[in-house]
Amino acid sequence: MKQPQDTIAARIARALADRIITGAIPPGAPLRQDHVAVEFGASHVPVREAFRQLEAQGLAVSEPRRGMRVTSFDVEDLREVAAMRAALEVLALRHAAPRITPAVLEAADAANRAAEAATDVHAWEEANRRFHRLLLAPCAMPRLMSSIDSLHLASARFLFAAWRSQWEKPTDQEHRAILAALRRGQTDLACSVLAKHVGRISGRSPQNKFDKSGTYAIIG
């Protein structure tokens, strides 16, 4: 259960990150270190380190002498994340394309089928993220992949916030188009489809469910 090469701070950070992403801890909520410490049966030192990790992931902000607070977001943030994802994922795909093997394409296809078979938003998100990551990872650029992962985290927050109650599964026709282009070696086409596809996420969520103040306005 508990890996020895896994620090308590890292475990707390993962648990809190998951709650923030899924919306279990809402945007704007304060994170009180003593409260978290007793919940995880730890002292405040690893808790503070976990807070720093959340801060690095953009999931929380520290207001000195006033504690940590879960970050808020609005449609503008979603658009920004989408634009950054488009730019960076296209860059990654361009470098990855020559190194993508048939095995990778097959795995990505499987991930896409898993997404289309998903029955809830959580499973769909996991499969969708896996699809993107499989195609981009061959670029072998660790810093770039880490940035993309962080953006996917933010995207997932929006997804869960907007589509918690009712959620209609998208068809992911574009995923298939990307795979088809890659199979034919049409890197440019794959990149342009990917850019459009990622750009679409900022239009796919129901904007009226976010208010403009940046605070939480969710959802039945």
Add this chain to the structure above:
Amino acid sequence: MKQPQDTIAARIARALADRIITGAIPPGAPLRQDHVAVEFGASHVPVREAFRQLEAQGLAVSEPRRGMRVTSFDVEDLREVAAMRAALEVLALRHAAPRITPAVLEAADAANRAAEAATDVHAWEEANRRFHRLLLAPCAMPRLMSSIDSLHLASARFLFAAWRSQWEKPTDQEHRAILAALRRGQTDLACSVLAKHVGRISGRSPQNKFDKSGTYAIIG
């Protein structure tokens, strides 16, 4: 001297980050928390938090149960940083261009003149970074700007590592071309010049001064 709204951990992180970027602490060097603590007259708790901040900036890596270590880098990392900068700075400029005022252009011009008047690499780097930041900041995308800042940090590390001893000042002709294009409202031209300009940094450093193992191979 000491701002009250400034935590000890943040001060330690800034001081260490500066040393790492300038090369005062070389790549691969271990960061021992107790040594840092006594040097700054602090306990190990804020030091560990500072380490996390360095980790978030990509300046150090934590090997669990073995301590922190300053990250190494090689030409491949430089190319990756350059490619990411090109992608993200073009994105930022495209959003910033319609909001750039004559005052911003004037300030950028001043920064460029300061760069050309710089007598040492440190002053040049500061002015160069200011030039880029002035033109991009009007995009009003905080996450994007923070990513670009982080990439500039990494770029500066390469710059200081490669050009510590002898350093010939570049002419920054391209900076002027970007400004001219922006003054004429030619956003596309400005973006393409910027992309080429940023891409050039990966060819401008003397590659032979980096070895392939990723360790430090610098410089008189």
Add this chain to the structure above:
DNA sequence: CTGATATTTCCTGTATTCAGGAATTATGGA
């Protein structure tokens, strides 16, 4: 010289305590 063991070093985490700032509540004056 080699390999196993012992020692040391230092990272990770706990518990306790305290100082200082922020927010809230209580108090007093107009």
Add this chain to the structure above:
DNA sequence: TCCATAATTCCTGAATACAGGAAATATCAG
């Protein structure tokens, strides 16, 4: 009554002391 000021309380930031454990180093026997 209402507003401004003062007191209290809460919580973060930080220090100190200490324990457990892993890794590196030194030591010693064969």
